Amino acid sequence: MKVRRSERLIDMTNYLLSRPHKLISLTFFADRYESAKSSISEDLTIVKRTFAQWGIGVIETIPGAAGGVIFTPSISEQEARTFIAEMTDRLSEESRLLPGGYVYLSDLLGQPEVLQRVGRLIARQYIDKKVDAVMTVATKGVPIAQSASRYLDVPFVIVRRDSKITEGATVSVNYVSGSSKRVEKMELSKRSLQEGANVLVVDDFMKGGGTVNGMKSMIEEFNASLVGITVFAEAAFDGQRMVDDYTSLLKVDKVNTLDKKIHVSAGNYLEQVFG
DSSP states (O other), X not given: OOOOHHHHHHHHHHHHHTSTXXXXXXXXXXXXXXXXXXXXXXXXXXXXXXXXXHTSEEEEXXXXXXXXXXXXXXXXXXXXXXXXXXXXXXXXXXXXXXXXXXXXXXXXXXXXXXXXXXXXXXXHHTTTSOOOEXXXXXXXXXXXXHHHHXXXXXXXXXXXXXXXXXXXXXXXXXXXXXXXXOEEEEEEETTSSOTTOEEEEEEEEESSOHHHHHHHHHHHHTTOEEEEEEEEEXXXXXXXXXXXXXXEEEEXXXXXXXXXXXXXXXXXXXXXXXX
């Protein structure tokens, strides 16, 4: 029995959303819905227009016998601004201030809706760049890397500060912590990353940039290339950061432990991505 157009549109939209960056042929859709390719093309035009209108993503048509359509996730500027403003307010809550001036982030980065939009923001930033893998350090950056890799449709790799027997042979590098200036060590399984890969580094929080700089060194050890660095939040830092070319969604400008006040503003993401 042929599928009605309304049903086709719903199923087609869901299919594309769940398979970003995958080439899907018109023949597949035609067989799936027992419909003519001309009808499928008309349906895809509707979905393409709707995705563009709401900033959901881009649908690219590949011509030829081996062609089809590819969905690339994105996010609209308005949704990005609204989300970052929301996160700015939530990160400014007094209850987030921990002893020592640290800011509590774990609850935000444990919420699927927040992580979903963070992943879309990161995917939007690198929409025109080739990314082969997303790298982070255990443990708080893992959900961000997982979300970003899902929307970029690439693997994510986890750099660890201690070796695991289940990782097999590892590559290790020493790095200097940006805040404490101590020499630390991080390790990555040799099987985790291919030589020559284009790697995107993500993390939850950056202060002096020592951990991120360590991941840059790790990428060099694999003869791979750094595509970019994106962090959920950065802290104001008086000294010289170990990395200067990065993107942040949020910026913790000031923490007053006496008054229990946290001042948070938008990071440089909006400026770098939307101008």
